[in-house]
Amino acid sequence: MTEAGTLLSARDLWAGYVPEVDIVRGCNIDLDEGELVSVIGPNGAGKSTLIKSLFGLVPAKEGTITFRGEEVRRAPTFRLVERGIGYVPQTENVFPNLTVEENLQMGAYLRPKTLKSRCEELYEWFPVLSERRRQRAGTMSGGQRQLVALARALMLEPSLLLLDEPSAGLSPSNVDVIFDRIGLINSKGVAILMVEQNARRALAMSDRGYVLEVGQNRFTGPGRELLNDPKVAELYLGGGPSKGTT
Numbered sequence: 001m002t003e004a005g006t007l008l009s010a011r012d013l014w015a016g017y018v019p020e021v022d023i024v025r026g027c028n029i030d031l032d033e034g035e036l037v038s039v040i041g042p043n044g045a046g047k048s049t050l051i052k053s054l055f056g057l058v059p060a061k062e063g064t065i066t067f068r069g070e071e072v073r074r075a076p077t078f079r080l081v082e083r084g085i086g087y088v089p090q091t092e093n094v095f096p097n098l099t100v101e102e103n104l105q106m107g108a109y110l111r112p113k114t115l116k117s118r119c120e121e122l123y124e125w126f127p128v129l130s131e132r133r134r135q136r137a138g139t140m141s142g143g144q145r146q147l148v149a150l151a152r153a154l155m156l157e158p159s160l161l162l163l164d165e166p167s168a169g170l171s172p173s174n175v176d177v178i179f180d181r182i183g184l185i186n187s188k189g190v191a192i193l194m195v196e197q198n199a200r201r202a203l204a205m206s207d208r209g210y211v212l213e214v215g216q217n218r219f220t221g222p223g224r225e226l227l228n229d230p231k232v233a234e235l236y237l238g239g240g241p242s243k244g245t246t
Contacts, residue, residue: 006069007033007160007191008054013063015053022061023049025215031160031193036186038202038223039195040236041212047195048090050212051162054193055087056080067160082110086158090165093149096138100129103137103148107155115155122151125184143174150181154190161185163194167201179205199237203227211236 008031015024023046031037039047052058054065056077065073067083075083095103104122108115123130126147132140137148146166153161166182167175179201186192196202203209206223211232219232226232 005033007031007035007067008193009064009066010054011064013050013053013060013065015049015058015060017049017058019061023215024053024060026063027212027215028217029054029193029210031191032207033159034186034189034191035207036182036192036194036205038199038206038209039193039212040197040199040202040209041218042236044214045212046215047212048164049215051087051164051193051195055085055162057087081156081158084157084159085162086153086156086160087162088146088149088153088164088166090168094137094145094152097136099134099136100140100148101133103152104129104155107152110156118155118157122154125154125188126151126181141174143170143177146170146174146178147181150178150185154185158190160191160193163192163196165195165197167196167198175201200227 010027010029013024013027014022016022027050039050041047049058053060056075060073063073064071067085072080095106098106101119104119105115108118128144129147129151132144137145140148163182166178170178175198182192182194183205194202203223203226209221209223209226210217211219211226219226219229
């Protein structure tokens with residue numbers, strides 16, 4: 001943990017889509033100011049359910065969720081956005097019939113006075129969006145649509161960004177672009193909690209990582225340490241520890 005203090009914390013979190021079925025089963029997770037933290041694990045481990053429960057999209061039945069020390073487990077999603085949490089879902093994360101610029105405008109609905117300046121700042125972070133600002137998002141490639149989704153979620157200048165499988169379904173070249181932009185966003189001071197299927201790539205760039213299994217914490221530690229842990233590699237990374245990491 002960093003000296004800056006805890007930004008988000010969940011303790012003994014239980015969550016699921018229906019009352020009778022718990023998918024997240026007592027998870028604990030912490031994220032410090034400015035950190036990049038990844039959540040990995042096999043299919044069905046509860047990764048996406050966890051991140052959705054943190055954003056109020058899936059009912060968190062038990063436990064606590066605090067953001068900057070305030071309990072937010074029962075807070076509606078729009079209140080979490082107001083407090084500085086952004087979220088990018090895995091699918092259906094753009095308005096396909098709107099242009100890039102119109103998508104960004106939708107992201108600034110709480111701060112219309114800052115719309116123009118924030119758009120220009122994000123166009124500097126995402127040059128391809130500046131070039132295509134008049135293009136309809138639905139006509140763009142998967143990687144470009146993901147950039148639109150990231151930029152729209154940043155319009156309100158969140159201190160925390162929740163990402164659900166940002167590289168899912170993308171070509172290798174687009175995966176490179178997305179991870180590069182995620183690194184840039186984090187370097188600007190935005191804390192990121194990322195659920196990601198590309199476990200090796202995610203852990204390599206993360207301050208810390210969590211490995212989930214059947215809705216519970218299995219391993220926790222610095223990203224590079226998890227990447228080089230023989231047990232984690234064997235069970236979740238498809239082989240031995242990553243070579244060349246420190």
